[in-house]
Amino acid sequence: MNKPAPHQSGCCTPLGASRLSAEAAQALGADLGLLGHPIRLQILDLLAQHTDQVCVCDLEAALPVKQPTVSHHLRLLREAGLIDCERKGLWAYYFIRREAVAALRARLLAQLDTLV
Amino acid sequence: MNKPAPHQSGCCTPLGASRLSAEAAQALGADLGLLGHPIRLQILDLLAQHTDQVCVCDLEAALPVKQPTVSHHLRLLREAGLIDCERKGLWAYYFIRREAVAALRARLLAQLDTLV
DNA sequence: TTAGTATATTGACAACCTTCGATTTACTTG
DNA sequence: CAAGTAAATCGAAGGTTGTCAATATACTAA
Numbered sequence: 513m514n515k516p517a518p519h520q521s522g523c524c525t526p527l528g529a530s531r532l533s534a535e536a537a538q539a540l541g542a543d544l545g546l547l548g549h550p551i552r553l554q555i556l557d558l559l560a561q562h563t564d565q566v567c568v569c570d571l572e573a574a575l576p577v578k579q580p581t582v583s584h585h586l587r588l589l590r591e592a593g594l595i596d597c598e599r600k601g602l603w604a605y606y607f608i609r610r611e612a613v614a615a616l617r618a619r620l621l622a623q624l625d626t627l628v
Numbered sequence: 629m630n631k632p633a634p635h636q637s638g639c640c641t642p643l644g645a646s647r648l649s650a651e652a653a654q655a656l657g658a659d660l661g662l663l664g665h666p667i668r669l670q671i672l673d674l675l676a677q678h679t680d681q682v683c684v685c686d687l688e689a690a691l692p693v694k695q696p697t698v699s700h701h702l703r704l705l706r707e708a709g710l711i712d713c714e715r716k717g718l719w720a721y722y723f724i725r726r727e728a729v730a731a732l733r734a735r736l737l738a739q740l741d742t743l744v
Numbered sequence: 745t746t747a748g749t750a751t752a753t754t755g756a757c758a759a760c761c762t763t764c765g766a767t768t769t770a771c772t773t774g
Numbered sequence: 775c776a777a778g779t780a781a782a783t784c785g786a787a788g789g790t791t792g793t794c795a796a797t798a799t800a801c802t803a804a
Contacts, residue, residue, distance in 0.1 A: 526689060534692065545661070547657075548658075601780090602781080603639045626676060693793070696752080697792070701792090702751095715800090761789080766783105766784085769780100770782095
């Protein structure tokens with residue numbers, strides 16, 4: 513991305529680079545973007561309040577979207593490592609990976625702290 | 629959204645409702661979605677590391693997008709109350725509203741804690 | 745008043761995301 | 775084996791979001 517010529521008049525002193533690199537902002541944005549969807553938040557919440565595994569059919573029943581959509585969001589959360597599943601015959605049982613959620617929480621918190 | 633008939637076979641015990649209501653999930657998702665963009669994160673970071681106000685032209689110089697795009701993201705952040713600005717003649721000086729960021733941080737933290 | 749400048753807004757376009765019907769896959773059971 | 779079922783995947787439609795050129799706005803200064 514080529515920057516335009518700076519202003520000629522002295523409105524201000526030029527800033528240094530952001531502490532947050534473009535790559536770091538991209539990564540943090542991806543984390544936040546993953547969490548930033550109501551269905552995914554509800555899935556995480558449902559899984560978080562059950563110590564045992566939860567069958568997909570129960571998630572479908574608790575959520576206001578159809579089966580392929582639930583499956584899609586489960587995939588995104590699984591690919592991000594926040595949840596995992598175990599297949600037992602026909603059924604799939606999902607569970608939250610609390611250590612991954614805790615790590616994500618810690619990362620977000622660390623970044624948010626620098627903004628306050 | 630009409631739910632399909634539940635399975636006939638006993639794969640599991642039906643879940644109760646999520647602790648996170650659909651509305652709460654929507655609101656939390658909006659908060660996260662606002663933060664979940666690299667340019668907005670960089671803007672917040674740039675403003676956060678300066679105690680004084682920052683001229684728009686400096687933000688433009690520090691970001692890899694063009695002027696209207698910067699203006700667009702500044703508007704979203706301002707409408708969310710996370711930043712504000714003061715116009716001085718031709719120039720606009722933006723600043724972070726640390727108490728609003730802190731409130732957002734607290735809200736996110738409270739919700740994330742229930743997931744761990 | 746005229747020319748010039750910084751920022752905001754508009755409008756159009758592209759990229760991305762979400763959703764769901766249809767289908768496939770993988771399994772169980774008769 | 776064939777029939778049936780749960781979940782994943784595919785593919786298309788619709789919606790939202792991000793981007794920028796062009797323009798408008800609001801101000802300064804000659």
